[in-house]
Structure formats: C-alpha cells, structure tokens
Amino acid sequence: MKNGKARGRPSASDRGGIRKRGAAKKVDREGDLVMDGNTSQARAKRGRGDSVRSGASSGTRSQTSTRAIDAIQKAISSNSESQQANIRQGGRASNLEQVRVNNWKGSKAKSNPDGGQESLIAFLEKKLSPPDARASARARITKSRLEGDAIIVSIKPELLNRMLQLNGFNFAGKILEIEKYDEAGIDQAMLPVNGSTPTAADTKAKMTAFLAKRFNRENKLLDLSDLHNDPDLIAMGIFQSTSTESKFFPALMKVWELNLSLVFDSPAARRRAVESVSLRANKLDNLKMVTTLAQAFPDLKNLDLSHNDFKDAQSLLAWRHKFENLELLDLSNTPFSADPTFKDTMLKWYLKLRVLNGIEVRTAEELAALKKSPIPVQAPYFRDEGCIAENFIRAFFSGYDNDRNGLLDSVYDNESTFTLNINTAAPRAQQADVAAWDAYIKNSRNLLRITHLTARMSRSHNGADKIRKLWNSLPATRHPDIAAHPQDWLIECYPIPGLVDPTGQSPTGVGGLLITVHGKYDEIGKGSKIDTRSFDRTFVLGPGGGAGGVRVINDILCCRAYGGNEAWAPETEEAAQPAAQQATPQQSIDQAAVPQQVVGPPATPEGYGMPAPGKSETQVQQEQLVIQVMSQTGMTLQYSELAISGNGWDLDKALQDFAKLKEQGTLPPEAFLAGTV
Amino acid sequence: MAPASEDTLVKHSTEAATEFVNSFYPALQSNRATISSFYSQQASTILFNGNVVADGAAVQEIFVNQMTPTHYEVQSFDCQIINRTYPTPTATGFKLPTETTVKDMSILVIVSGFVRFGESRDLPQRGFSETFVLVPNPTADGPKGKRRREWLIQTQNFRLVV
Numbered sequence A: 001m002k003n004g005k006a007r008g009r010p011s012a013s014d015r016g017g018i019r020k021r022g023a024a025k026k027v028d029r030e031g032d033l034v035m036d037g038n039t040s041q042a043r044a045k046r047g048r049g050d051s052v053r054s055g056a057s058s059g060t061r062s063q064t065s066t067r068a069i070d071a072i073q074k075a076i077s078s079n080s081e082s083q084q085a086n087i088r089q090g091g092r093a094s095n096l097e098q099v100r101v102n103n104w105k106g107s108k109a110k111s112n113p114d115g116g117q118e119s120l121i122a123f124l125e126k127k128l129s130p131p132d133a134r135a136s137a138r139a140r141i142t143k144s145r146l147e148g149d150a151i152i153v154s155i156k157p158e159l160l161n162r163m164l165q166l167n168g169f170n171f172a173g174k175i176l177e178i179e180k181y182d183e184a185g186i187d188q189a190m191l192p193v194n195g196s197t198p199t200a201a202d203t204k205a206k207m208t209a210f211l212a213k214r215f216n217r218e219n220k221l222l223d224l225s226d227l228h229n230d231p232d233l234i235a236m237g238i239f240q241s242t243s244t245e246s247k248f249f250p251a252l253m254k255v256w257e258l259n260l261s262l263v264f265d266s267p268a269a270r271r272r273a274v275e276s277v278s279l280r281a282n283k284l285d286n287l288k289m290v291t292t293l294a295q296a297f298p299d300l301k302n303l304d305l306s307h308n309d310f311k312d313a314q315s316l317l318a319w320r321h322k323f324e325n326l327e328l329l330d331l332s333n334t335p336f337s338a339d340p341t342f343k344d345t346m347l348k349w350y351l352k353l354r355v356l357n358g359i360e361v362r363t364a365e366e367l368a369a370l371k372k373s374p375i376p377v378q379a380p381y382f383r384d385e386g387c388i389a390e391n392f393i394r395a396f397f398s399g400y401d402n403d404r405n406g407l408l409d410s411v412y413d414n415e416s417t418f419t420l421n422i423n424t425a426a427p428r429a430q431q432a433d434v435a436a437w438d439a440y441i442k443n444s445r446n447l448l449r450i451t452h453l454t455a456r457m458s459r460s461h462n463g464a465d466k467i468r469k470l471w472n473s474l475p476a477t478r479h480p481d482i483a484a485h486p487q488d489w490l491i492e493c494y495p496i497p498g499l500v501d502p503t504g505q506s507p508t509g510v511g512g513l514l515i516t517v518h519g520k521y522d523e524i525g526k527g528s529k530i531d532t533r534s535f536d537r538t539f540v541l542g543p544g545g546g547a548g549g550v551r552v553i554n555d556i557l558c559c560r561a562y563g564g565n566e567a568w569a570p571e572t573e574e575a576a577q578p579a580a581q582q583a584t585p586q587q588s589i590d591q592a593a594v595p596q597q598v599v600g601p602p603a604t605p606e607g608y609g610m611p612a613p614g615k616s617e618t619q620v621q622q623e624q625l626v627i628q629v630m631s632q633t634g635m636t637l638q639y640s641e642l643a644i645s646g647n648g649w650d651l652d653k654a655l656q657d658f659a660k661l662k663e664q665g666t667l668p669p670e671a672f673l674a675g676t677v
Numbered sequence B: 001m002a003p004a005s006e007d008t009l010v011k012h013s014t015e016a017a018t019e020f021v022n023s024f025y026p027a028l029q030s031n032r033a034t035i036s037s038f039y040s041q042q043a044s045t046i047l048f049n050g051n052v053v054a055d056g057a058a059v060q061e062i063f064v065n066q067m068t069p070t071h072y073e074v075q076s077f078d079c080q081i082i083n084r085t086y087p088t089p090t091a092t093g094f095k096l097p098t099e100t101t102v103k104d105m106s107i108l109v110i111v112s113g114f115v116r117f118g119e120s121r122d123l124p125q126r127g128f129s130e131t132f133v134l135v136p137n138p139t140a141d142g143p144k145g146k147r148r149r150e151w152l153i154q155t156q157n158f159r160l161v162v
Helices: A002-014 A016-021 A025-037 A039-062 A065-077 A080-092 A117-128 A157-165 A186-190 A200-214 A231-236 A242-263 A267-272 A313-319 A342-349 A364-371 A388-402 A404-411 A453-458 A464-471 A576-591 A617-633 A637-645 A651-664 B006-030 B032-038 B056-065
Strands: A097-102 A143-147 A150-155 A177-180 A221-223 A276-278 A302-304 A328-330 A417-423 A476-478 A490-499 A510-524 A530-543 A550-561 B046-048 B070-083 B106-117 B126-136 B151-160
Touching (some): A117 A143, A117 A150, A150 A157, A200 A242, A388 A510, A388 A530, A417 B070, A417 B106, A453 B006, A490 B070, A510 B126, A510 B151, A550 B106, A637 A651, B006 B106
Antiparallel strands (some): A097 A177, A143 A150, A530 A550, B070 B106
16 A cells, blocks of 8 residues: 555656645655655555554454454553554555645635535536546545645545646636645654654654643643743654654644544534633744644634734734634734734634734624624514424424334325425534535435426425335434423424315315424434434424324425524523533533543544445444444443454443443453543 | 326426525515515515514515615525415405416425625624415516516515524
C-alpha cells in the first residue's frame, strides 16, 4: 500500500504548477521531504501496522476460539503501547487518497447553508464519473471535511488522476485549485527531531501531557498562549524547524480529539468541554498554522488572540464563518485592532459577539433582538376534538417505530396517500453532522427537483399496499417518547373542512383534522449505526373505519438534517427552559475526566466502524459492535473485540459476560482504557 | 363527468403547488401589497409560529406594516390531493361531486426552507416548515386591481423549526 502511494506521488508532483498555487505548498513539500528521508523506516512501520490490522480483521471473520486465545496471549504479553500505536497507523493507512480542493468558496452556490459544499461535492462526483456511468458505477467521494478554506476529499486511488485533472475547472464561477493532499499524521509530523525518531505513542503521550497541563477543566479553558516559551514543547523540538512547527498544531488538535473521544460519547459533549481558548502571544500574523482550531472547537464562546501580529481582516479571514457562538474576542495588542474598520468588521463577522477587546460592543437587549424572530414564538396551537389527534399521534409514532404494518392496517386505507421529501440543504443545529440520505433519496418527491410527471406519479404512494412497500424499505426509526421529552416535539392541530365523505352521505364534504408535527428521530442504520435527523410531518385525518374512528387521508413527510428544538421553545419560557435542559449534560461534563496524564491509548483507529472501499458490510457492522462494547465497558479495542467475537457478535451476551468477569475480578487492568478504572 | 385520470390529477395538483410556491414566497418578500390576494375569503385557520391571524387581509397588514425585509428560500416542497371532488362554492351553494371538474380539488402543500429576517446576507438563516391547504378560487375575477389566482389558501401553518 505504501509503495503504491509512493509511486503515485511523482505524478502528483509533476504538477508543480498546481502545488505552487496551493496555499499550503510549503507544508506539503516539506512533508514529502520528511517522508522521503524516512521512506524505508516509514514503510517498515506501515507494514507492521498493516499486518496487525489484517490479522485482526481476519479474526473478526473466522471467529474461531483458537484465534481468540492466541490474541489474548499476544495482547497480554506484548507491550500494549506499541501494539496500539501500530493499530492506529494501520487504520490510517486506508486505501483512499486525499485531495485538497481550494478556491471553491464564494461560488454561485455560496448562499446554500453549507456555503455550497454539498454542491461542490456533487459537482466533483459528476466530473469524476464517466459520462455514460450508470448510477451504481458513478464515482463517489467517500469522505470530505473542511480544513481552513479548503475541502479535503477522500477518493479511491483509481480516481486520483482524474481528480487532479479537474484542477482549473470552473465550479459555479470559481476556478478550482485541486492538489494531492498528504495528511500530516501525528507521528510523521514529529518524526525527525534531532535525528532521533520518537514513536507515535511517545509523541502522543507528550502532547497529551501538554494538553492536560494547559487545560483548565473548571473554567473550560484551553490555554495555548505563548507556546514558544513552553519548556516541554522546546524539549520536543517543536520549534526547531518550520515543518514540525506547522504540523504541531493540527497534530495537537488530533490528540485532543482522540483523548476526548475516550471520555465523551457524543461529539456534542466533546465540543461543550471547552468554552475558551487562548492563543495569546504566539507571534501569529495569519491563521494558517492554527486554522484547525475552528474544526476542533466550533462552538467556542471566548477566544483570546491578543498580543499577536494580525495586521488586518484579511489575516483572520479563515475564521470569518467560524465560531458562530463567539461572545468574547480579544485582539488587543494586534496591529489590526487599531484599524478604523476593526470593530464593525468583527461585529459583522460574529453575530453573537458581546465583548471585543474587553469592551462591551453589544448589550444583552441587542443580542436578544438579533435572535428573536419578528414573529413571536408561541406555544403550539392545538384544537383537538375529543382527543382524536392526541390518541392518533401517540399511537402513530410508536407504531411507526415498532410496527409499521400494524399501523397501516389500523388507520390507512386504499385512499390514503403518503409522500416523502428530503430537504438535503436545510439549516442544521450547530455543526451537526449530516448522514447521507441514500436510503431516502430515490423516493424523495421534492417538487423543486422532481419535475417530470412520471416521476411525480411514481413517487406518490397511494393506498395502504403501496405505502407498506415503501415504509418497509425505509430505515428503522426511534422517535423520542412524547410524554418524557415534550420539548423535542412541536405538535399542532386544528379542524379543517371540505374532506371527502367516505360514506357519500354529505356531498359538501365532511370536516377533519389537520395535524402538523415537527420533531426528531434516531435512524437506525445498517450495523446499528444511529443518526439523529429532524422531520416535519403533516397529516390530514378524516372520519373513517380505522382505529379511533379515523382514517389517514394524507401523510406527507419532510426529513432534514437535525435542527434542534430551540426554534419552537416559546419565548416567554426562554429563561426557565434552557436551565432545566442543561442539567444532565452539565453533570456528565463535570464527571468526565478530560485529557489524562497517563498515555491514553487511542480509542479506535481513524475510519474504524466506518464503511470504506474494500471493507465488507459485515466488517463495518462488527467494528461498530466493538465500538459499542468499548463505550459500554471502558475496555480497549482488542479486549472489546475479543469479548464480542467470543460471544458470536451478540452484544447482550458480550455485556453479560463482561459484567460476570468484572465481578470475578478476572479482567487485567490493561483490558481497560486509561482513566476508566 | 368521468373521473379524471391519475396523471391528470397529479399534473394539476403539482403544477398548482409549484405555481403557488413560486409566487407566494416572492410576494412575501417583495410584493407585499398582493399578499391578501393569495387567501380564500373562507380561509380557516392561519397560524404563524402559533399566532392566530384572522384572514389574508390581516396577514398582508402585518407584512406591510410590521415585518422587516425578509428573504425566503424554498429548499424542498411537495403536495398531495386531499379531496379530488372538492365542494367549490358556487353562487347557489356548493358544487356536488357530480358537478366537479378536475380543477375542483383541495391540495395539501408542505414547504421546507429557510428565512432570513433583515436585509444583510450575514444574518442567520432560520429553518422553517410551512403547511398549506389550497382550494380552487370560486370567483371568475380577481380582487380589484389584482391578478386572479387560480388557487387560494384555505389554511396555513408557518413554524420556525431551526
């Protein structure tokens, strides 16, 4: 694999022109030099990683007990640190190539909520596909992420050349700059220090210790000020070359996330762990080196950039659309803060900014006014008739989650209509990640896009039988309990006239109920992968022979990215509600230990539990089960894998087994992730 | 009258919804004096974020006099026929099911998109979901000085959802 990569590189560096235009050319070029200087070593290391990885995955397939025993012995006898380091490297050596796409921002698609990111991905996928490709053969961009203003996309190696040819293509008015991207791994970044080659685990341990030293849990403050004078970093040789210096920060952010993922299950909880970051006095005159901070802490409230060398707005531009929740910003003692446009620019960039350079720039009233909609938000309007709607809604969502066929039999008939539309670009809750819509999109009847009559007809599902066929093909769902989580729901209902009378007795029609529901659900995907999404669903109920004397005439569903529930919290209760809601997450943060002094083993290799080319569906499912065991038991990846593979991949059995062994005290300390015991 | 075929019904309903969505949101944005022309005289419930609004004239009044400049972006919408023999009002009463044509239907429309309250493009995009029931316009002429619309709002429920 490594050889393949090395062979691929010369063709990429032939495109010197591309590289020159790229913003980070220096980093990449030096990264190449670094790697080339250590090729044999890196290759040897990678090879080891690969063998561990393939060994582990063949084990997941064979599930034989002999292998399990072997693995236990190996795990116990070997130095766990290096073992883990190898596994992590194996994980990163996935057979995908990464490509950096620059100069895409500000295209004609920029007004989309994601700034046109989705359109860009779609554009690239289309251009990568042969013109006659069938849907199944179309090129896919497996992964993408933002890094500064660039998008880093992962593609299969065979698409790399075609992708690089797209350099200079026009995307909605912007000339794209595309170049190969070599990720600066934690270990690679730190490799050649004083001629010595510390291991990845060693470097990571030092960074973990550094983070623990610089993190104030109580104040949720990560103090990264004055890094050049930190004795530990000086000892690590971070500032001896621009190469290590430029890679230090991204690596540090990665270590931060790795450590945090041991402690917090949800990305949201991880983000809440830090409210303030200080980058004071780091001689920064631009954001190139620290730009990944915005990905690690998108919800930051306080940011100290004072005593740096930022000259103007341009030097901070990379963070213009970042930190949407920033309340306090300090840029004092920077040249930019003397600029007459300084205050206005910052107010424009950060809509929630309250204090700038220690001076209040927006009052609480002004902030509230910005947030408020000109149409005051009221409690739901609910005009039921004899609890018909209430009973229907309660039965509906538990039925939709647990027994769709039974639900269809009870309130749908041959005249019922169901349609589904997906708003793929809907505004989302802060930085929520959006899972792909593949399972829905071929049935989405968004009339903006579905313009042909035949498609409009085929995507309308009329009658219980056709609805049944569709529902049984849609992902399983779990809606929150309405009584237990009323804040997650907004349900409105009122009578409407003019429905068809199924008995034919009233030629002028009969009355019914219009019910609109806004809420969220967990989608249970393949391999028990769970994605939270938001939905809007409108029903028209008429009198009929179904349960409760009603029939569903219309059922129209819109699914979109998770958008939270803040929007419909009535404004009058605003003060009381957030306090109550925060009680639980707050607790879990306080209990949580943030970066450990001890070397935290990596939770899972990157890409673990995620689908990837060449990885079988079974393997993905098994990896996800291992992750579940890890999160529920606090055991390491290897032990978790042993626990579940030894129990025929039955999660319940594995957990029972674990509880028994733990009670007996037969599990060795190294079975557990650092900090969990 | 023979019942209309499925494709005719789908064609009519989806075209009605499309025409409505393409004209109503631009009107809210930049042609507010025409807002009341979108509403049926017999409009039933009209809701904005749970606030009851009496009728189309009241909606127009609010948008003309109280509302900041507003930018709507429809990102997805869909429709279904509720009643394909809708009792459209006539001079003497209602059309009976035997008298209705393909145009006598009521249509459920659901819209998903975002709205920005205020002129600056830097203001936050708020997700909304909006449900309408459209019914045929029973009158042959438009309101005085305004364009006749074929489909009118019988009920409307707007909610900010993000």
